[in-house]
Amino acid sequence: MSVTPLLDVRGVTKHYGRHIGCKDVGFKLYPGEVMGIVGESGSGKTTLLNCLAGHQAADAGQVIFDTRVEGPRDTLLMSEPERRMLGRTDWAFVHQHARDGLRMGVSAGGNVGERLMAVGARHYGDIREQALDWLERVEIDGARVDDRPTTFSGGMQQRLQIARNLVTGPRLVFMDEPTGGLDVSVQARLLDLLRGLVRGMGLSAIVVTHDLAVVRLLADRLMVMKDGHVVETGLTDQVLDDPQHAYTQLLVSSVLQV
Amino acid sequence: MIEVSNISKSFTLHNQGGATINVLEGCSFTVAAGECVALTGMSGAGKSTVMRMLYGNYLADAGRIEVAALNLVEAEPREILALRKGTLGYVSQFLRVVPRVSTLDVVAEPLLVNGVAEDEARDRAAQMLARLNLPQALWDLSPTTFSGGEQQRVNVARGFVYDYPALLLDEPTASLDGQNREVVLSLIEDAKSRGAAIVGIFHDDGARARVCDREIDVTSFSVGRAA
Numbered sequence: 456m457s458v459t460p461l462l463d464v465r466g467v468t469k470h471y472g473r474h475i476g477c478k479d480v481g482f483k484l485y486p487g488e489v490m491g492i493v494g495e496s497g498s499g500k501t502t503l504l505n506c507l508a509g510h511q512a513a514d515a516g517q518v519i520f521d522t523r524v525e526g527p528r529d530t531l532l533m534s535e536p537e538r539r540m541l542g543r544t545d546w547a548f549v550h551q552h553a554r555d556g557l558r559m560g561v562s563a564g565g566n567v568g569e570r571l572m573a574v575g576a577r578h579y580g581d582i583r584e585q586a587l588d589w590l591e592r593v594e595i596d597g598a599r600v601d602d603r604p605t606t607f608s609g610g611m612q613q614r615l616q617i618a619r620n621l622v623t624g625p626r627l628v629f630m631d632e633p634t635g636g637l638d639v640s641v642q643a644r645l646l647d648l649l650r651g652l653v654r655g656m657g658l659s660a661i662v663v664t665h666d667l668a669v670v671r672l673l674a675d676r677l678m679v680m681k682d683g684h685v686v687e688t689g690l691t692d693q694v695l696d697d698p699q700h701a702y703t704q705l706l707v708s709s710v711l712q713v
Numbered sequence: 714m715i716e717v718s719n720i721s722k723s724f725t726l727h728n729q730g731g732a733t734i735n736v737l738e739g740c741s742f743t744v745a746a747g748e749c750v751a752l753t754g755m756s757g758a759g760k761s762t763v764m765r766m767l768y769g770n771y772l773a774d775a776g777r778i779e780v781a782a783l784n785l786v787e788a789e790p791r792e793i794l795a796l797r798k799g800t801l802g803y804v805s806q807f808l809r810v811v812p813r814v815s816t817l818d819v820v821a822e823p824l825l826v827n828g829v830a831e832d833e834a835r836d837r838a839a840q841m842l843a844r845l846n847l848p849q850a851l852w853d854l855s856p857t858t859f860s861g862g863e864q865q866r867v868n869v870a871r872g873f874v875y876d877y878p879a880l881l882l883d884e885p886t887a888s889l890d891g892q893n894r895e896v897v898l899s900l901i902e903d904a905k906s907r908g909a910a911i912v913g914i915f916h917d918d919g920a921r922a923r924v925c926d927r928e929i930d931v932t933s934f935s936v937g938r939a940a
Binding site (some may be wrong): 488492558583643646650654656671672675676689690692693696699700701704705708 | 726
């Protein structure tokens with residue numbers, strides 16, 4: 456299969472002084488694939504995600520994205536305006552804490568509409584209509600469109616953040632612990648929603664989490680990190696059911712059965 | 714359709730003193746289109762291990778596992794995913810689904826991912842659930858709270874709703890009553906007659922005798938038990 460990878464990551468490395476954030480990470484992500492990155496706190500998974508998404512500067516490596524117009528380009532070498540444009544169009548970033556990804560002083564509809572306006576939408580009626588459509592898709596009552604996210608529950612805020620991110624039809628979504636900090640029942644709803652959206656829109660996604668149940672249901676492939684290094688990769692169910700590395704075995708066997 | 718040559722499998726338990734359990738060695742067999750082959754052998758012989766390797770769920774240490782000309786031992790994750798999507802079905806004993814998704818949608822999914830239109834996919838899923846006598850009142854509910862026999866039928870429905878050219882069946886008649894066992898056996902016969910290559914584990918002797926053309930005794934590949 457000679458398909459161009461959507462994202463081709465090579466040798467991404469980030470140090471914090473003498474401490475390793477992540478070291479020599481490489482992988483290819485193909486269109487429509489969802490990759491999970493698991494590991495405990497401090498394993499470097501969030502550092503890696505931030506380097507990939509351009510939120511942190513990597514010390515070395517390449518993050519080659521298959522752009523719509525110019526084909527594969529190393530995003531680490533892009534100018535700041537180019538990268539910002541990418542972040543508003545083809546890329547989306549779902550933060551663990553919804554308030555990091557939302558504008559808390561702006562209405563729900565405004566939060567969704569703002570991203571549309573950033574890519575040039577100007578017609579108020581259209582923007583409002585699309586915002587309402589997206590609120591419905593993420594199961595937020597349209598009657599709340601003019602309310603601020605500060606009046607929303609944690610689960611609703613997270614769903615609003617997802618709507619804000621997906622409204623522009625991105626091709627690649629970065630997610631940092633998207634279900635972290637939510638009640639288990641709310642997590643299931645969010646997972647179901649995310650899975651439906653990812654499948655329906657043919658999105659590619661990179662999901663960082665420490666929750667193995669989340670990756671089992673959401674991710675096609677898995678990357679396991681420890682101390683900044685990738686220790687194991689493979690098909691999600693294979694890595695979870697037949698883990699090869701000592702650390703992965705420990706991780707899998709440490710999950711409490713319910 | 715399925716060609717297994719000389720595979721071996723061991724498990725190394727790094728967190729239990731690095732103990733290594735050798736399970737299989739020199740395991741080879743083939744399954745042709747339209748054929749149903751039973752894996753036999755006592756508990757612990759490695760039947761499930763072979764099944765899981767055939768699905769790409771377990772890695773083989775060495776050898777080749779070809780399903781529809783793809784060697785699973787060397788394949789990339791996305792190639793295995795593509796194989797599972799359109800070519801290789803699996804009826805396991807466990808149902809793993811996202812809570813909240815209705816039974817009808819769970820069963821329609823294999824059709825949807827293969828490009829069948831939504832209405833038709835739901836119609837076919839409904840027909841399959843009706844054939845397996847799953848009460849219609851359950852179709853809109855998530856199968857997570859179903860009884861063992863009901864979940865088993867949802868699993869079977871998912872495996873047979875799409876015409877996979879190759880099918881793996883892990884005790885497909887377990888926990889089913891006589892009537893539904895009969896339905897499952899007829900589904901297997903239908904799949905064989907349309908040319909599916911099937912590998913199964915059947916503890917039900919009668920079922921095995923009826924649908925299987927051959928038996929492969931996994932014990933003959935078991936390490937330390939063969940001699």
